[in-house]
Amino acid sequence: MIDVRLLRDDPEAVRASQRARGADEGVVDAVLAADARRRAAMTTSEGLRAEQKALGKQVAQAKGEEKTALLARAKELAEQARGAAAEAEVQGAEYDRLIRSLANVVQGAPPGGEDDFVVLREVGSKPEIESPKDHLELGELLGAIDVERGAKVSGSRFYFLTGVGARLELALLNLAVAKAVEAGFTPMITPTLVKPEVMAGTGFLGEHADEVYRLAADDLYLVGTSEVALAGYHADEILDLSAGPKRYAGWSACYRREAGSHGRDTRGIIRVHQFHKVEMFSFCSLDDAAAEHERLLGWEEEVLQAVEVPYRVIDVAAGDLGSSAARKFDCEGWVPSQGRYRELTSTSNCTTFQARRLSVRERGDDGSTRPVATLNGTLATTRWLVAILENHQLPDGSVRVPEALRPYMGGLEVLTPVS
Protein backbone atom coordinates (compact mmCIF):
# COMPACT_ATOMS: atom_id res chain seq x y z
CA MET A 1 0.00 0.00 0.00
CA ILE A 2 1.38 3.38 -0.92
CA ASP A 3 1.21 6.57 1.14
CA VAL A 4 -2.07 8.35 0.48
CA ARG A 5 -0.38 11.66 1.25
CA LEU A 6 2.03 11.15 -1.62
CA LEU A 7 -0.98 10.44 -3.78
CA ARG A 8 -2.69 13.68 -2.73
CA ASP A 9 0.41 15.88 -2.85
CA ASP A 10 2.03 14.54 -5.97
CA PRO A 11 -0.34 12.34 -7.97
CA GLU A 12 1.82 12.79 -11.08
CA ALA A 13 4.68 10.90 -9.43
CA VAL A 14 2.37 7.94 -8.90
CA ARG A 15 1.00 8.16 -12.44
CA ALA A 16 4.56 8.15 -13.77
CA SER A 17 5.32 5.06 -11.73
CA GLN A 18 2.25 3.29 -13.03
CA ARG A 19 3.29 4.17 -16.59
CA ALA A 20 6.81 2.85 -16.02
CA ARG A 21 5.30 -0.45 -14.91
CA GLY A 22 2.94 -0.53 -17.83
CA ALA A 23 0.07 -0.44 -15.34
CA ASP A 24 -3.18 1.52 -15.40
CA GLU A 25 -2.58 5.12 -14.38
CA GLY A 26 -6.30 5.85 -14.25
CA VAL A 27 -6.39 4.14 -10.88
CA VAL A 28 -4.65 7.17 -9.42
CA ASP A 29 -7.60 9.46 -10.03
CA ALA A 30 -10.05 6.77 -9.00
CA VAL A 31 -8.28 6.50 -5.65
CA LEU A 32 -8.24 10.26 -5.18
CA ALA A 33 -11.96 10.49 -5.88
CA ALA A 34 -12.69 7.59 -3.52
CA ASP A 35 -10.53 9.25 -0.87
CA ALA A 36 -12.56 12.45 -1.12
CA ARG A 37 -15.85 10.53 -0.86
CA ARG A 38 -14.55 8.51 2.04
CA ARG A 39 -13.53 11.60 4.00
CA ALA A 40 -16.78 13.40 3.37
CA ALA A 41 -18.77 10.38 4.52
CA MET A 42 -16.54 10.08 7.56
CA THR A 43 -17.04 13.69 8.57
CA THR A 44 -20.81 13.35 8.35
CA SER A 45 -20.81 10.12 10.30
CA GLU A 46 -18.50 11.33 13.02
CA GLY A 47 -20.47 14.54 13.46
CA LEU A 48 -23.69 12.61 13.98
CA ARG A 49 -21.97 10.24 16.34
CA ALA A 50 -20.66 13.13 18.44
CA GLU A 51 -24.16 14.56 18.64
CA GLN A 52 -25.54 11.19 19.59
CA LYS A 53 -23.04 10.75 22.38
CA ALA A 54 -23.78 14.21 23.78
CA LEU A 55 -27.47 13.49 23.75
CA GLY A 56 -26.89 10.16 25.42
CA LYS A 57 -25.38 11.94 28.39
CA GLN A 58 -28.44 14.13 28.71
CA VAL A 59 -30.66 11.07 28.59
CA ALA A 60 -28.73 9.54 31.47
CA GLN A 61 -29.45 12.52 33.68
CA ALA A 62 -32.96 13.40 32.63
CA LYS A 63 -36.09 12.28 34.47
CA GLY A 64 -39.75 11.76 33.67
CA GLU A 65 -41.32 13.56 30.77
CA GLU A 66 -38.09 15.25 29.78
CA LYS A 67 -36.46 11.87 29.50
CA THR A 68 -39.21 10.52 27.30
CA ALA A 69 -38.80 13.44 24.91
CA LEU A 70 -35.01 13.12 24.80
CA LEU A 71 -35.30 9.39 24.25
CA ALA A 72 -37.47 9.93 21.20
CA ARG A 73 -34.96 12.37 19.75
CA ALA A 74 -32.09 10.02 20.60
CA LYS A 75 -33.71 7.13 18.77
CA GLU A 76 -34.10 9.23 15.69
CA LEU A 77 -30.49 10.38 15.87
CA ALA A 78 -29.26 6.84 16.41
CA GLU A 79 -31.03 5.81 13.24
CA GLN A 80 -29.38 8.61 11.27
CA ALA A 81 -25.98 7.86 12.77
CA ARG A 82 -26.31 4.20 11.85
CA GLY A 83 -27.05 5.10 8.27
CA ALA A 84 -24.17 7.53 8.02
CA ALA A 85 -21.78 5.00 9.56
CA ALA A 86 -22.85 2.38 7.05
CA GLU A 87 -22.25 4.79 4.20
CA ALA A 88 -18.82 5.71 5.60
CA GLU A 89 -17.96 2.05 5.79
CA VAL A 90 -18.96 1.43 2.19
CA GLN A 91 -16.88 4.38 1.00
CA GLY A 92 -13.97 3.32 3.18
CA ALA A 93 -13.99 -0.21 1.81
CA GLU A 94 -14.05 1.04 -1.77
CA TYR A 95 -11.16 3.40 -1.10
CA ASP A 96 -9.24 0.61 0.57
CA ARG A 97 -9.78 -1.76 -2.32
CA LEU A 98 -8.57 0.86 -4.80
CA ILE A 99 -5.49 2.03 -2.94
CA ARG A 100 -4.44 -1.56 -2.33
CA SER A 101 -4.62 -2.20 -6.05
CA LEU A 102 -1.84 0.31 -6.66
CA ALA A 103 1.66 -1.14 -6.92
CA ASN A 104 4.58 0.41 -5.07
CA VAL A 105 6.07 3.57 -6.53
CA VAL A 106 9.07 2.66 -8.65
CA GLN A 107 12.37 4.04 -7.45
CA GLY A 108 15.22 4.18 -9.96
CA ALA A 109 14.38 1.02 -11.88
CA PRO A 110 14.94 1.13 -15.64
CA PRO A 111 11.70 1.64 -17.59
CA GLY A 112 10.26 -1.15 -19.69
CA GLY A 113 9.39 -4.81 -19.39
CA GLU A 114 11.03 -8.13 -18.64
CA ASP A 115 13.70 -7.79 -21.33
CA ASP A 116 14.64 -4.21 -20.52
CA PHE A 117 16.84 -4.97 -17.54
CA VAL A 118 20.23 -3.30 -17.26
CA VAL A 119 23.32 -5.43 -16.65
CA LEU A 120 25.28 -3.84 -13.82
CA ARG A 121 28.27 -6.19 -13.86
CA GLU A 122 29.51 -9.67 -14.67
CA VAL A 123 31.62 -11.45 -12.08
CA GLY A 124 33.78 -14.56 -12.37
CA SER A 125 34.97 -16.37 -15.44
CA LYS A 126 32.81 -18.88 -17.21
CA PRO A 127 34.36 -22.34 -17.22
CA GLU A 128 35.36 -23.81 -20.54
CA ILE A 129 33.66 -27.16 -20.76
CA GLU A 130 33.44 -29.24 -23.88
CA SER A 131 29.89 -30.48 -24.39
CA PRO A 132 28.77 -29.80 -20.84
CA LYS A 133 26.34 -32.21 -19.22
CA ASP A 134 23.29 -30.56 -17.74
CA HIS A 135 22.55 -30.65 -14.03
CA LEU A 136 20.03 -33.47 -14.28
CA GLU A 137 22.38 -35.75 -16.18
CA LEU A 138 25.08 -34.98 -13.63
CA GLY A 139 22.66 -35.37 -10.78
CA GLU A 140 21.58 -38.78 -11.99
CA LEU A 141 25.17 -39.92 -12.57
CA LEU A 142 26.05 -38.86 -9.04
CA GLY A 143 22.94 -40.35 -7.50
CA ALA A 144 22.06 -36.85 -6.35
CA ILE A 145 18.74 -36.07 -8.04
CA ASP A 146 15.79 -38.35 -8.75
CA VAL A 147 13.01 -36.63 -10.68
CA GLU A 148 11.31 -39.83 -11.86
CA ARG A 149 10.45 -40.93 -8.38
CA GLY A 150 9.60 -37.34 -7.50
CA ALA A 151 6.97 -37.44 -10.22
CA LYS A 152 5.80 -40.88 -9.09
CA VAL A 153 5.21 -39.68 -5.57
CA SER A 154 4.05 -36.11 -6.07
CA GLY A 155 3.69 -35.34 -9.77
CA SER A 156 5.61 -33.22 -12.21
CA ARG A 157 8.05 -30.61 -10.91
CA PHE A 158 8.75 -32.67 -7.79
CA TYR A 159 12.02 -34.45 -7.09
CA PHE A 160 14.05 -36.25 -4.50
CA LEU A 161 17.50 -35.05 -3.56
CA THR A 162 19.36 -38.19 -2.69
CA GLY A 163 22.73 -39.00 -1.14
CA VAL A 164 25.28 -36.34 -2.10
CA GLY A 165 22.49 -34.27 -3.59
CA ALA A 166 20.80 -33.95 -0.22
CA ARG A 167 24.15 -33.32 1.42
CA LEU A 168 25.04 -30.67 -1.15
CA GLU A 169 21.82 -28.79 -0.57
CA LEU A 170 22.24 -28.92 3.19
CA ALA A 171 25.84 -27.77 2.81
CA LEU A 172 24.79 -24.85 0.63
CA LEU A 173 22.02 -23.75 2.95
CA ASN A 174 24.27 -24.12 5.98
CA LEU A 175 26.94 -22.04 4.30
CA ALA A 176 24.32 -19.38 3.63
CA VAL A 177 23.15 -19.41 7.25
CA ALA A 178 26.75 -19.20 8.46
CA LYS A 179 27.38 -16.18 6.23
CA ALA A 180 24.19 -14.58 7.46
CA VAL A 181 25.10 -15.09 11.10
CA GLU A 182 28.55 -13.69 10.42
CA ALA A 183 26.87 -10.60 8.94
CA GLY A 184 24.74 -10.16 12.06
CA PHE A 185 21.49 -11.72 10.90
CA THR A 186 19.27 -13.64 13.29
CA PRO A 187 18.65 -17.06 11.78
CA MET A 188 15.00 -18.09 11.75
CA ILE A 189 13.10 -21.23 10.88
CA THR A 190 9.70 -19.94 9.89
CA PRO A 191 6.15 -21.20 9.48
CA THR A 192 5.37 -22.09 5.88
CA LEU A 193 1.62 -21.81 6.32
CA VAL A 194 0.32 -18.31 6.91
CA LYS A 195 -2.97 -16.50 7.36
CA PRO A 196 -4.64 -14.64 4.49
CA GLU A 197 -3.89 -11.21 5.93
CA VAL A 198 -0.18 -11.95 6.12
CA MET A 199 -0.10 -13.30 2.59
CA ALA A 200 -2.03 -10.25 1.41
CA GLY A 201 0.20 -7.95 3.44
CA THR A 202 3.27 -8.96 1.53
CA GLY A 203 1.53 -8.28 -1.76
CA PHE A 204 1.46 -11.83 -3.11
CA LEU A 205 -2.31 -12.00 -3.51
CA GLY A 206 -2.38 -9.34 -6.21
CA GLU A 207 -1.71 -10.23 -9.80
CA HIS A 208 0.27 -13.34 -8.85
CA ALA A 209 -2.40 -14.86 -6.63
CA ASP A 210 -2.65 -17.97 -8.82
CA GLU A 211 1.00 -18.73 -8.04
CA VAL A 212 0.14 -19.40 -4.42
CA TYR A 213 -1.06 -22.68 -2.93
CA ARG A 214 -4.12 -22.27 -0.74
CA LEU A 215 -5.49 -24.72 1.79
CA ALA A 216 -9.18 -23.97 1.52
CA ALA A 217 -10.23 -26.20 4.41
CA ASP A 218 -8.10 -24.19 6.83
CA ASP A 219 -7.99 -20.82 5.07
CA LEU A 220 -4.21 -20.84 5.08
CA TYR A 221 -1.64 -20.25 2.37
CA LEU A 222 1.61 -22.07 1.69
CA VAL A 223 4.40 -19.53 1.40
CA GLY A 224 6.47 -19.17 -1.75
CA THR A 225 9.30 -17.78 0.35
CA SER A 226 10.00 -17.20 4.04
CA GLU A 227 9.81 -13.50 3.21
CA VAL A 228 6.09 -13.82 3.85
CA ALA A 229 6.42 -15.12 7.39
CA LEU A 230 9.29 -12.79 8.18
CA ALA A 231 7.39 -9.74 6.96
CA GLY A 232 4.51 -10.77 9.20
CA TYR A 233 6.80 -11.43 12.15
CA HIS A 234 6.68 -7.82 13.34
CA ALA A 235 3.15 -7.01 12.11
CA ASP A 236 1.31 -4.52 14.33
CA GLU A 237 4.49 -3.66 16.19
CA ILE A 238 6.43 -0.48 16.76
CA LEU A 239 10.11 -1.29 16.35
CA ASP A 240 13.16 0.38 17.80
CA LEU A 241 15.59 0.69 14.90
CA SER A 242 17.88 3.19 16.58
CA ALA A 243 20.64 0.56 16.66
CA GLY A 244 20.23 -0.15 12.94
CA PRO A 245 18.15 -2.51 10.82
CA LYS A 246 16.60 -5.68 12.23
CA ARG A 247 17.95 -8.45 10.04
CA TYR A 248 16.60 -11.98 9.83
CA ALA A 249 17.73 -14.95 7.78
CA GLY A 250 14.79 -17.26 7.22
CA TRP A 251 15.20 -20.92 6.35
CA SER A 252 12.16 -22.57 4.87
CA ALA A 253 10.62 -24.77 2.28
CA CYS A 254 9.01 -22.71 -0.47
CA TYR A 255 5.97 -23.70 -2.50
CA ARG A 256 4.97 -22.38 -5.90
CA ARG A 257 2.19 -23.51 -8.17
CA GLU A 258 4.02 -22.43 -11.32
CA ALA A 259 0.67 -21.85 -12.96
CA GLY A 260 1.11 -20.42 -16.40
CA SER A 261 4.61 -21.76 -16.89
CA HIS A 262 3.61 -25.06 -18.43
CA GLY A 263 6.32 -26.32 -20.69
CA ARG A 264 9.00 -23.95 -19.35
CA ASP A 265 12.03 -25.46 -17.63
CA THR A 266 10.43 -28.85 -17.42
CA ARG A 267 13.75 -30.65 -17.14
CA GLY A 268 15.48 -31.07 -13.81
CA ILE A 269 15.11 -28.86 -10.77
CA ILE A 270 15.26 -25.36 -12.23
CA ARG A 271 11.54 -24.71 -11.84
CA VAL A 272 9.88 -26.84 -9.19
CA HIS A 273 6.86 -26.72 -6.89
CA GLN A 274 8.85 -27.11 -3.72
CA PHE A 275 12.37 -26.11 -2.78
CA HIS A 276 14.41 -24.73 0.09
CA LYS A 277 15.71 -21.26 0.54
CA VAL A 278 17.65 -19.10 2.94
CA GLU A 279 16.25 -15.62 2.68
CA MET A 280 17.48 -12.36 4.12
CA PHE A 281 14.86 -10.00 5.44
CA SER A 282 15.50 -6.54 6.79
CA PHE A 283 13.35 -4.01 8.60
CA CYS A 284 15.03 -0.61 8.41
CA SER A 285 14.33 3.10 8.33
CA LEU A 286 13.18 4.40 4.99
CA ASP A 287 16.18 6.74 4.82
CA ASP A 288 18.49 3.76 5.04
CA ALA A 289 16.60 1.49 2.65
CA ALA A 290 18.53 2.16 -0.57
CA ALA A 291 21.84 1.61 1.22
CA GLU A 292 20.50 -1.53 2.88
CA HIS A 293 19.46 -2.78 -0.53
CA GLU A 294 23.07 -2.49 -1.70
CA ARG A 295 24.23 -4.34 1.41
CA LEU A 296 21.82 -7.22 0.80
CA LEU A 297 23.06 -7.43 -2.78
CA GLY A 298 26.62 -7.49 -1.45
CA TRP A 299 25.89 -10.46 0.83
CA GLU A 300 24.25 -12.33 -2.02
CA GLU A 301 27.32 -11.83 -4.15
CA GLU A 302 29.55 -12.99 -1.32
CA VAL A 303 27.84 -16.35 -1.19
CA LEU A 304 27.80 -16.69 -4.98
CA GLN A 305 31.51 -16.02 -5.03
CA ALA A 306 32.05 -18.49 -2.20
CA VAL A 307 30.53 -21.28 -4.27
CA GLU A 308 32.51 -20.10 -7.29
CA VAL A 309 29.63 -19.62 -9.67
CA PRO A 310 30.07 -16.98 -12.40
CA TYR A 311 27.18 -14.53 -12.36
CA ARG A 312 25.92 -11.20 -13.53
CA VAL A 313 23.91 -8.59 -11.64
CA ILE A 314 20.91 -7.04 -13.32
CA ASP A 315 18.79 -4.03 -12.43
CA VAL A 316 15.29 -5.33 -13.08
CA ALA A 317 13.04 -3.12 -15.22
CA ALA A 318 9.99 -1.43 -13.74
CA GLY A 319 7.53 -3.58 -15.66
CA ASP A 320 9.05 -6.76 -14.25
CA LEU A 321 8.92 -5.73 -10.59
CA GLY A 322 6.56 -7.40 -8.16
CA SER A 323 3.81 -5.12 -6.90
CA SER A 324 5.59 -4.62 -3.55
CA ALA A 325 9.00 -3.73 -4.94
CA ALA A 326 10.25 -0.24 -5.71
CA ARG A 327 13.47 -1.68 -7.08
CA LYS A 328 14.93 -5.12 -7.61
CA PHE A 329 18.36 -6.55 -8.38
CA ASP A 330 18.77 -10.13 -9.54
CA CYS A 331 21.97 -12.15 -9.61
CA GLU A 332 21.93 -14.61 -12.42
CA GLY A 333 24.28 -17.57 -12.36
CA TRP A 334 25.91 -19.02 -15.45
CA VAL A 335 24.39 -22.29 -16.59
CA PRO A 336 26.87 -23.95 -19.03
CA SER A 337 24.40 -26.44 -20.52
CA GLN A 338 22.09 -23.60 -21.52
CA GLY A 339 24.82 -21.13 -22.40
CA ARG A 340 23.02 -18.40 -20.50
CA TYR A 341 22.49 -16.80 -17.15
CA ARG A 342 19.59 -17.92 -14.94
CA GLU A 343 18.18 -16.17 -11.87
CA LEU A 344 19.74 -17.40 -8.61
CA THR A 345 18.99 -14.52 -6.29
CA SER A 346 16.62 -11.62 -6.16
CA THR A 347 16.68 -8.71 -3.76
CA SER A 348 13.84 -6.22 -3.50
CA ASN A 349 13.48 -2.91 -1.76
CA CYS A 350 9.80 -2.73 -0.84
CA THR A 351 10.21 0.64 0.87
CA THR A 352 7.15 1.14 3.12
CA PHE A 353 4.71 -0.78 0.90
CA GLN A 354 4.56 -3.99 2.92
CA ALA A 355 5.05 -2.26 6.26
CA ARG A 356 1.97 -0.11 5.69
CA ARG A 357 -0.19 -3.15 4.99
CA LEU A 358 1.21 -5.08 7.91
CA SER A 359 1.43 -2.08 10.22
CA VAL A 360 5.12 -2.28 11.08
CA ARG A 361 6.30 1.07 12.38
CA GLU A 362 9.12 2.79 14.18
CA ARG A 363 9.18 5.82 16.42
CA GLY A 364 10.61 9.04 15.05
CA ASP A 365 12.74 11.49 17.02
CA ASP A 366 9.67 13.58 17.78
CA GLY A 367 7.86 10.57 19.25
CA SER A 368 5.55 10.07 16.30
CA THR A 369 5.34 6.79 14.44
CA ARG A 370 6.11 6.07 10.80
CA PRO A 371 6.16 2.94 8.66
CA VAL A 372 9.51 1.18 8.28
CA ALA A 373 11.02 -0.09 5.04
CA THR A 374 11.26 -3.81 4.32
CA LEU A 375 13.78 -5.50 2.08
CA ASN A 376 14.45 -9.08 1.15
CA GLY A 377 17.09 -11.02 -0.72
CA THR A 378 18.01 -14.60 -1.54
CA LEU A 379 21.07 -16.09 0.11
CA ALA A 380 20.80 -19.59 -1.33
CA THR A 381 18.18 -21.86 -2.87
CA THR A 382 17.88 -25.35 -4.26
CA ARG A 383 18.19 -23.92 -7.75
CA TRP A 384 21.82 -23.04 -7.01
CA LEU A 385 22.59 -26.75 -7.22
CA VAL A 386 22.05 -26.45 -10.96
CA ALA A 387 24.81 -23.87 -11.31
CA ILE A 388 27.11 -25.57 -8.82
CA LEU A 389 26.88 -28.98 -10.47
CA GLU A 390 27.24 -27.67 -13.99
CA ASN A 391 30.03 -25.15 -13.47
CA HIS A 392 32.17 -27.52 -11.43
CA GLN A 393 31.70 -30.62 -13.56
CA LEU A 394 34.65 -32.61 -14.81
CA PRO A 395 34.79 -34.55 -18.10
CA ASP A 396 33.96 -37.90 -16.47
CA GLY A 397 30.85 -36.55 -14.81
CA SER A 398 32.47 -35.95 -11.44
CA VAL A 399 31.85 -32.62 -9.76
CA ARG A 400 34.38 -30.64 -7.83
CA VAL A 401 33.00 -29.40 -4.50
CA PRO A 402 33.74 -25.68 -4.03
CA GLU A 403 36.06 -25.23 -1.09
CA ALA A 404 33.59 -23.16 0.88
CA LEU A 405 31.14 -26.08 0.90
CA ARG A 406 33.60 -28.78 1.91
CA PRO A 407 33.45 -28.14 5.66
CA TYR A 408 29.72 -28.77 5.45
CA MET A 409 30.23 -32.05 3.58
CA GLY A 410 32.68 -33.73 5.84
CA GLY A 411 35.61 -32.54 3.77
CA LEU A 412 34.39 -34.16 0.57
CA GLU A 413 36.31 -32.64 -2.37
CA VAL A 414 34.83 -34.38 -5.39
CA LEU A 415 31.46 -35.98 -6.04
CA THR A 416 31.98 -39.06 -8.16
CA PRO A 417 29.50 -40.98 -10.29
CA VAL A 418 27.94 -44.01 -8.69
CA SER A 419 28.32 -47.17 -10.72
Added chain:
RNA sequence: GGAGGUGUCGCCUAGUCCGGUCUAUGGCGCCCGCCUGCUAAGCGGGUUUGGGUGUUAAAGCCCAUCGCGGGUUCAAAUCCCGCCACCUCCGCCA
Protein backbone atom coordinates in the same frame (compact mmCIF):
# COMPACT_ATOMS: atom_id res chain seq x y z
C1' G B 1 -12.05 -33.57 19.78
C1' G B 2 -14.19 -32.49 25.08
C1' A B 3 -14.51 -29.59 29.98
C1' G B 4 -13.09 -25.32 32.68
C1' G B 5 -10.37 -20.65 33.19
C1' U B 6 -8.04 -16.15 31.33
C1' G B 7 -7.53 -11.87 27.66
C1' U B 8 -8.16 -3.89 30.05
C1' C B 9 -3.89 2.14 27.09
C1' G B 10 4.88 -0.65 27.66
C1' C B 11 4.42 -4.21 32.31
C1' C B 12 1.16 -5.31 36.54
C1' U B 13 -3.75 -4.03 37.96
C1' A B 14 -9.23 -1.85 39.39
C1' G B 15 -13.78 -1.96 36.87
C1' U B 16 -17.56 -6.66 34.15
C1' C B 17 -22.16 -9.90 38.59
C1' C B 18 -26.32 -5.01 38.65
C1' G B 19 -25.27 -0.89 31.09
C1' G B 20 -25.14 5.83 31.72
C1' U B 21 -21.38 9.16 37.28
C1' C B 22 -15.45 5.20 32.61
C1' U B 23 -13.35 11.38 29.72
C1' A B 24 -11.00 3.31 31.91
C1' U B 25 -8.50 3.12 38.47
C1' G B 26 -3.94 2.59 40.92
C1' G B 27 1.22 1.01 40.90
C1' C B 28 5.86 0.27 38.17
C1' G B 29 8.67 2.04 34.18
C1' C B 30 9.60 6.19 31.04
C1' C B 31 9.58 11.75 29.78
C1' C B 32 9.39 17.07 31.42
C1' G B 33 9.69 20.50 35.43
C1' C B 34 10.48 21.93 40.74
C1' C B 35 13.40 21.14 45.04
C1' U B 36 18.10 19.59 47.21
C1' G B 37 26.43 20.11 47.05
C1' C B 38 25.85 15.36 43.36
C1' U B 39 22.88 10.93 43.23
C1' A B 40 18.70 8.97 45.56
C1' A B 41 14.24 10.41 47.90
C1' G B 42 10.20 14.02 47.69
C1' C B 43 6.66 17.26 44.92
C1' G B 44 3.86 18.69 40.29
C1' G B 45 2.64 17.45 35.29
C1' G B 46 2.76 14.12 31.10
C1' U B 47 2.79 9.05 28.98
C1' U B 48 -2.15 3.56 23.83
C1' U B 49 -2.79 3.58 18.81
C1' G B 50 -5.26 4.83 14.23
C1' G B 51 -8.15 8.40 11.72
C1' G B 52 -10.89 13.11 10.61
C1' U B 53 -10.67 18.43 10.93
C1' G B 54 -7.45 22.44 11.29
C1' U B 55 -2.47 24.86 10.27
C1' U B 56 3.31 27.40 6.88
C1' A B 57 3.82 24.24 11.15
C1' A B 58 1.23 23.45 15.54
C1' A B 59 -2.28 23.89 19.35
C1' G B 60 -7.21 22.75 19.63
C1' C B 61 -11.66 20.09 18.51
C1' C B 62 -13.96 15.43 16.97
C1' C B 63 -14.40 9.89 15.96
C1' A B 64 -12.73 5.00 16.85
C1' U B 65 -9.84 1.77 20.07
C1' C B 66 -10.76 -2.67 26.84
C1' G B 67 -8.21 -10.11 22.22
C1' C B 68 -11.13 -10.07 17.11
C1' G B 69 -15.98 -9.86 14.61
C1' G B 70 -21.22 -9.45 14.93
C1' G B 71 -25.81 -8.37 17.81
C1' U B 72 -29.23 -6.04 21.60
C1' U B 73 -29.94 -0.81 23.34
C1' C B 74 -31.18 6.07 23.06
C1' A B 75 -26.44 4.32 25.41
C1' A B 76 -21.79 -1.52 25.88
C1' A B 77 -15.07 -2.66 28.94
C1' U B 78 -19.92 -4.21 31.25
C1' C B 79 -25.50 -7.98 28.32
C1' C B 80 -25.99 -11.87 24.04
C1' C B 81 -23.76 -14.82 19.81
C1' G B 82 -19.51 -16.45 16.92
C1' C B 83 -14.25 -16.69 16.49
C1' C B 84 -8.97 -16.41 18.01
C1' A B 85 -4.86 -16.88 21.46
C1' C B 86 -2.96 -18.60 26.07
C1' C B 87 -3.37 -21.70 30.71
C1' U B 88 -5.28 -26.30 33.41
C1' C B 89 -7.33 -31.08 32.84
C1' C B 90 -9.43 -35.33 29.78
C1' G B 91 -9.33 -38.06 25.13
C1' C B 92 -6.69 -39.20 20.61
C1' C B 93 -2.13 -39.23 17.88
C1' A B 94 2.79 -39.24 14.13
